Amino acid sequence: MAVGDSAVVIKKVKKVVGGGHHGGAWKVAYADFVTAMMAFFLLMWLINTTSPEQKRGIADYFAPASVSETTSGSGGILGGTALGEDGSKSDGATSVIEELSPEAPEAADDTGQTTDSANASSSEDALKKQRQAQEEASLQSAAASLRQALQSMPEIAELSKQVIVEVTPEGLRIQLVDQEGRSMFDQGQTRPNARAQLLLRSVGKIVNQLPNRVTISGHTSIGTSGRTNDNDWSLSQARANEARRILQSVGVDPDRVAAVNGKANAEPLYPDDPMLAGNRRIAIVLLREAPVLPPR
Numbered sequence: 001m002a003v004g005d006s007a008v009v010i011k012k013v014k015k016v017v018g019g020g021h022h023g024g025a026w027k028v029a030y031a032d033f034v035t036a037m038m039a040f041f042l043l044m045w046l047i048n049t050t051s052p053e054q055k056r057g058i059a060d061y062f063a064p065a066s067v068s069e070t071t072s073g074s075g076g077i078l079g080g081t082a083l084g085e086d087g088s089k090s091d092g093a094t095s096v097i098e099e100l101s102p103e104a105p106e107a108a109d110d111t112g113q114t115t116d117s118a119n120a121s122s123s124e125d126a127l128k129k130q131r132q133a134q135e136e137a138s139l140q141s142a143a144a145s146l147r148q149a150l151q152s153m154p155e156i157a158e159l160s161k162q163v164i165v166e167v168t169p170e171g172l173r174i175q176l177v178d179q180e181g182r183s184m185f186d187q188g189q190t191r192p193n194a195r196a197q198l199l200l201r202s203v204g205k206i207v208n209q210l211p212n213r214v215t216i217s218g219h220t221s222i223g224t225s226g227r228t229n230d231n232d233w234s235l236s237q238a239r240a241n242e243a244r245r246i247l248q249s250v251g252v253d254p255d256r257v258a259a260v261n262g263k264a265n266a267e268p269l270y271p272d273d274p275m276l277a278g279n280r281r282i283a284i285v286l287l288r289e290a291p292v293l294p295p296r
Contacts, residue, residue, distance in 0.1 A: 139167050142172055142286070149205075159198070174285075179277060180277050184280075192242060205251075207286065213256050215260075215284075216261070217285075219267060219269070220280055221279035222275050
């Protein structure tokens with residue numbers, strides 16, 4: 001270079017195409033981040049809005065399914081499989097027998113009963129209570145039907161006042177009682193009079209609609225002397241037996257009759273006045289118990 005010549009400086013200018021010193025790569029990363037966040041929130045929304053059954057269906061859809069039940073590596077006949085699982089021609093695997101320990105007995109409660117026996121006992125109690133409730137409802141319905149039937153019969157409309165129907169712990173009790181001037185039996189007689197027979201037949205038709213066993217008892221009142229007559233025992237029993245015959249004449253099965261009793265004046269309907277006419281009565285009780293099973 002000659003003296004006095006100026007130095008030549010070459011300046012290279014680098015032209016950057018894009019958006020700044022980082023270029024456009026940040027946009028791609030930001031777009032990926034936004035997409036991932038959208039997918040995340042969409043997944044969270046789907047989890048909150050789907051039911052457990054739908055979740056199980058989605059899980060089953062993505063679960064790997066076995067295409068073939070064979071354990072062979074090839075698809076041919078006997079291809080890659082052993083003739084037996086055990087023995088000299090086995091595939092090298094041995095059968096694993098898992099021996100489980102015997103189950104421990106059920107834990108007993110404070111009364112010494114196991115859980116199963118306690119559950120069985122509670123089930124029997126619940127079944128018993130259910131049967132009792134059904135029986136109570138049946139007796140109440142029968143009592144209402146009997147009252148309505150007696151009122152709907154014009155021939156005994158007046159006589160229905162001599163019938164007392166009530167549900168007791170023993171069962172459904174129907175009592176046909178005497179009234180002053182309206183006795184069901186003539187003095188000292190065992191056969192009911194015409195009015196009482198009509199009333200007994202009407203009651204028998206209602207009794208015949210139920211399966212319960214029946215008891216019939218006759219009752220007398222104390223005479224004017226205030227003393228019990230020895231004949232009252234046989235008289236009350238004979239009157240109850242006549243009532244049984246009338247009930248059976250309208251269809252009541254004889255096997256349903258559990259007892260026919262003569263109570264004389266031992267159980268007065270009005271204890272405060274044992275001489276009252278209402279103490280003379282015939283009591284028919286439909287018992288609270290299972291009906292008699294027919295013979296096979």
